[in-house]
Amino acid sequence: xxxxxxxxxxxxxxxxxxxxxxxxxxxxxxxxxxxxxxxxxxxxxxxxxxxxxxxxxxxxxxxxxxxxxxxxxxxxxxxxxxxxxxxxxxxxxxxxxxxxxxxxxxxxxxxxxxxxxxxxxxxxxxxxxxxxxxxxxxxxxxxxxxxxxxxxxxxxxxxxxxxxxxxxx
Amino acid sequence: xxxxxxxxxxxxxxxxxxxxxxxxxxxxxxxxxxxxxxxxxxxxxxxxxxxxxxxxxxxxxxxxxxxxxxxxxxxxxxxxxxxxxxxxxxxxxxxxxxxxxxxxxxxxxxxxxxxxxxxxxxxxxxxxxxxxxxxxxxxxxxxxxxxxxxxxxxxxxxxxxxxxxxxxxxxxxxxxxxxxxxxxxxxxxx
Numbered sequence: 108x109x110x111x112x113x114x115x116x117x118x119x120x121x122x123x124x125x126x127x128x129x130x131x132x133x134x135x136x137x138x139x140x141x142x143x144x145x146x147x148x149x150x151x152x153x154x155x156x157x158x159x160x161x162x163x164x165x166x167x168x169x170x171x172x173x174x175x176x177x178x179x180x181x182x183x184x185x186x187x188x189x190x191x192x193x194x195x196x197x198x199x200x201x202x203x204x205x206x207x208x209x210x211x212x213x214x215x216x217x218x219x220x221x222x223x224x225x226x227x228x229x230x231x232x233x234x235x236x237x238x239x240x241x242x243x244x245x246x247x248x249x250x251x252x253x254x255x256x257x258x259x260x261x262x263x264x265x266x267x268x269x270x271x272x273x274x275x276x
Numbered sequence: 277x278x279x280x281x282x283x284x285x286x287x288x289x290x291x292x293x294x295x296x297x298x299x300x301x302x303x304x305x306x307x308x309x310x311x312x313x314x315x316x317x318x319x320x321x322x323x324x325x326x327x328x329x330x331x332x333x334x335x336x337x338x339x340x341x342x343x344x345x346x347x348x349x350x351x352x353x354x355x356x357x358x359x360x361x362x363x364x365x366x367x368x369x370x371x372x373x374x375x376x377x378x379x380x381x382x383x384x385x386x387x388x389x390x391x392x393x394x395x396x397x398x399x400x401x402x403x404x405x406x407x408x409x410x411x412x413x414x415x416x417x418x419x420x421x422x423x424x425x426x427x428x429x430x431x432x433x434x435x436x437x438x439x440x441x442x443x444x445x446x447x448x449x450x451x452x453x454x455x456x457x458x459x460x461x462x463x464x465x466x
Contacts, residue, residue, distance in 0.1 A: 111311065114311075115307055115308075115311045118307055118310070119303060119304075119307050122299075122303045122306075122307065123299075123300070123303065126299045126303070127292070127293050130299070131289070131292070147302070148306060149318055151303075151306045151307075151310065152310060152318075153383045155307075155310040156383075157383060157384065160384070173383075173384075173386070173387065174383050174384075176387050177382055177383045177384075177385065177387055177390045178383060180387065180390060180391060180394065181318075181319075181382045181383075181390060181394050182318060211288060214285055214288075215285070215288075215289075218285055218289075226459065226460060226463045227387075227391050227460060228387060228388060228391055228460075228463060228464065229463075231387050236286070237286050237289045237290070238289070238290060239286070239290055247386075248386070248387055249386060249387040249388050250385075250386025250387060250388040250389055251388060264282060267282060268282065271281070271282075
């Protein structure tokens with residue numbers, strides 16, 4: 108196996124292992140201007156570029172979170188990449204046809220809408236919190252202190268609760 | 277949605293998994309394209325794009341000014357030089373932007389730093405747009421007057437209307453970019 112093929116294989120395995128993490132980050136940052144499709148491709152391109160520089164000082168998941176979040180934050184619409192043959196907008200099995208599935212979809216849509224107005228850093232924190240990441244990991248990705256992450260998260264939760272109450276009224 | 281509900285939704289969120297079939301297909305295409313170097317990052321694309329803009333600004337405006345204005349329309353030489361100066365200004369601005377994009381690895385930085393850099397770049401770009409509109413107005417205004425004197429008043433009217441609309445839209449965009457960047461920077465400073 109040539110070196111480039113080995114790299115390709117390694118990358119495919121990496122994408123396969125962390126696909127849910129990447130799609131979730133892309134879903135949180137998606138908007139009408141930046142679809143999950145667009146963001147996913149950009150994250151993959153940046154992971155591919157960064158793979159050769161990744162020395163393993165940090166955890167792989169931390170590196171992937173940082174790459175995915177920073178990519179989504181600094182994403183700008185210019186020329187579209189040639190699009191994938193497969194649309195990823197439904198890449199997460201959020202809903203099924205059951206009443207429970209429809210209700211779940213509604214709640215995630217509501218969560219997405221509430222998060223949409225948050226600042227980029229707040230979105231990063233909430234994304235990792237939703238995935239149950241420890242404060243130390245959130246701090247490593249964002250560059251904030253652990254105490255700052257805790258304070259910000261408390262404020263974000265209050266903000267989200269308030270917004271949800273307003274929406275429900 | 278109370279804090280308990282947030283925790284519920286969080287538990288549901290964690291149980292979500294990606295559609296393996298869809299992603300396997302997408303990943304296969306993506307990896308093949310990346311390996312063939314057909315897909316590049318936005319940062320690389322943006323740099324390439326602005327390099328092309330710079331070359332076009334350096335070459336196109338002076339050439340158009342010389343052939344179109346000076347030779348065909350017989351406009352005064354100073355107008356031709358004004359366009360050349362405009363081309364140099366826009367070309368230099370584009371090259372500065374290329375340098376600015378390339379100077380930072382936005383992806384490898386801690387998110388706070390990436391946001392701070394991105395916000396500063398948005399502010400810089402917004403300022404440059406505002407200056408660009410003013411420079412464009414200065415270089416096109418004499419052309420409108422020149423056309424008016426040549427017996428084409430419609431060009432002057434259309435030009436003024438275009439300038440006013442452009443200035444209004446540019447100011448709105450400038451303000452929204454500035455507001456967004458300042459909000460992000462203020463949040464980081466807090």
